[in-house]
Each structure stands twice: as C-alpha cells, then as structure tokens.
Amino acid sequence: MAEKIVQVSGISKSYFIGKRELQVLRGIDFTMDRGEIIAVVGASGAGKSTLLHIVGTLDKPTGGKVLFDGEDVFKLTDEKIARFRSLQIGFVFQFHHLLPEFTALENVAMPALIAGLKLSQVKGRALDLLAEVGLADRAEHRPSELSGGEQQRVAVARALINGPKVVLADEPSGNLDSVNAESLHRLLLDLCRNHSTTFLIATHNDHLTSLAHRVFKIQDGVLVA
Numbered sequence: 001m002a003e004k005i006v007q008v009s010g011i012s013k014s015y016f017i018g019k020r021e022l023q024v025l026r027g028i029d030f031t032m033d034r035g036e037i038i039a040v041v042g043a044s045g046a047g048k049s050t051l052l053h054i055v056g057t058l059d060k061p062t063g064g065k066v067l068f069d070g071e072d073v074f075k076l077t078d079e080k081i082a083r084f085r086s087l088q089i090g091f092v093f094q095f096h097h098l099l100p101e102f103t104a105l106e107n108v109a110m111p112a113l114i115a116g117l118k119l120s121q122v123k124g125r126a127l128d129l130l131a132e133v134g135l136a137d138r139a140e141h142r143p144s145e146l147s148g149g150e151q152q153r154v155a156v157a158r159a160l161i162n163g164p165k166v167v168l169a170d171e172p173s174g175n176l177d178s179v180n181a182e183s184l185h186r187l188l189l190d191l192c193r194n195h196s197t198t199f200l201i202a203t204h205n206d207h208l209t210s211l212a213h214r215v216f217k218i219q220d221g222v223l224v225a
Contacts (some may be wrong), residue, residue: 001042003117004006004031004032004033004034004068005032005034005068005166005198006031006067006068006116006165006166007067007070008029008030008032008064008065008066008067009029009030009064009065009066009067010027010028010029010065011025011028011029011051011054011061011062011064011065011066011144012027012028012063013047013050013054013059013061020042023093024047024050024221025047025051025054025061025218025221026220026221027217027222028223030216030223032197032198032200033198034069034165034198035191035192035193035196035215036196036198036199036202036214037188037189037192037199037201037212037214038199038201038202038212038214039202039203039208039209039212039214039216040052040200040201040202040203040215040216040217040218041202041203041204041209041215041216041218042218043150043219046218046219046221047221048218049170049202051218052170052200052202054066055086055117055168056085056091056168057073057074057085057089057219058090059083060074061074063086067115068088070165073114075094075130078099080098082177084152086111086115086162087115087162087164088164088166089161089164089166089167090158090160090163090164090166090167090168091161091167091168091169091170091175092152092159092167092169092170092172093170093171093172094170094171094172095131095150096152096154096155096174096177098124098151098154098155098158099143100142100144101142102136102139102142103122103139103141103142104130104139104140104142104143104154105126105148105156106140107143107154107155108126108129108157108161109122109126109160109161110161111159112125112126112161112162115162118163121168122161125161126152126157126161127139129157129161130154130157132154132157132186132191132194133154133156133157134208135157135206137151137180138150138154142174147180148175148176149176149183150183150224152173152175156184156187156191160191160197160215163195165197165198166200167198167200168199168200169188169199169201169203170202171204171205172184172188172201172204172208173203173208174203174204175214180206181205185205185208185211186211187208188208188211
C-alpha cells in the first residue's frame with residue numbers, strides 16, 4: 001500500500017489588487033505518495049507555481065491545510081517552518097540559481113551548510129550525488145565552466161543533499177534544449193526510483209508529463225481531470 005506523505009486539503013489563495021480580489025486557487029485537494037512523480041500542468045498564470053510555493057511553504061495559503069506526515073506545517077512558527085523546509089523539501093527552478101563564486105561541489109553542499117553542517121561532514125554525499133547526476137568529474141568546476149544542462153544537474157543534486165521527502169520542480173527543463181531536457185527528465189525518473197523521493201513538477205513539457213505517475217491540471221483555480 002502506498003505511503004501517503006503529503007495531504008493538501010482545501011487550499012485557496014487570493015491576492016488583492018487594490019480592493020479587487022484575484023482568486024488564483026480555489027479549494028485544491030490531493031495527496032502525494034512516497035516515490036511518485038506528479039506533474040502539474042495548465043496554462044501560464046493558472047496557478048501552478050503558486051501551488052508549488054504553498055506546498056513548499058514558501059508562501060502561505062489564504063485557506064486550507066498542507067499536512068506532512070499528518071502535521072499541519074502552517075501551524076508551526078515561521079522559524080520552525082524555515083527549518084522544516086530546509087530539511088524536508090528540495091527545490092529545482094527553471095533557472096538553476098547556482099552561486100557563481102562556488103564550485104559545483106560547494107553549490108550542492110550549500111543547503112546542508114545552511115542547515116548547520118560542515119563541508120567535511122557532507123562532502124562525501126555531495127560527491128556521490130554529483131556522480132549520480134553524471135558530473136563526478138565536474139566537482140571543482142564553477143558554474144561558468146559548466147553547460148546549461150550541467151548546471152541544472154548540479155541544481156538537482158543540490159535539491160537532494162538533505163535527503164528531502166519531497167522535491168518541488170518549477171519548469172526544471174524550461175531553459176534547456178530538447179536533448180538536454182530529455183536527459184534531465186530521465187535523470188529525474190531515475191532519482192525518484194533510487195531515492196524513493198516524491199517529485200511535484202510544474203511543467204509545460206509533454207515528454208516530462210508522459211513520465212509522471214499522475215498528472216494534475218489546474219484550470220480556473222481548481223484541479224480538473
């Protein structure tokens with residue numbers, strides 16, 4: 001039986017432009033199982049990124065709950081939410097956001113360093129992750145010395161350094177050519193299998209969508225079949 005690790009219940013999100021309310025999400029409900037890939041699709045502006053930001057605790061919902069292993073994360077203090085996010089959630093964005101002055105190894109290790117560990121404590125894991133994404137020989141290279149596809153692979157390894165339960169990816173291949181994009185998609189599928197990590201991915205890419213175990217479509221603020 002699948003292990004449910006995230007439950008999203010009744011999530012709504014509104015923004016105000018002056019006195020006018022813009023409702024982006026309207027009562028979103030779904031669960032996420034360990035070790036599955038879920039693709040979130042929909043038109044630009046439909047609310048895909050907003051949903052990922054809420055599940056990732058980067059933004060708070062107007063209403064509803066996000067439960068991780070039964071715990072309502074938005075009932076925690078801001079400090080505890082930040083700690084939870086750093087240890088339990090990984091992020092991959094369309095643009096890799098690597099720190100240019102640091103090597104690939106140091107970029108991968110950065111979330112663990114921010115969490116309070118020393119480089120000597122996580123260097124081995126960082127090297128293992130770089131090897132797993134095909135960059136064992138690029139550990140000492142800085143971002144400017146890497147191709148776009150290689151930089152995004154470093155970003156994927158970085159997202160996994162703290163052993164998160166969930167990785168959220170927002171258009172992870174949107175800035176890559178078709179060859180590098182498909183290579184990244186296969187990598188994400190392999191990582192999902194190897195680490196039993198759950199991936200929630202917002203994407204417009206049909207190939208990536210085809211690899212997902214489930215596909216959610218956001219339309220008019222709700223999930224539709």
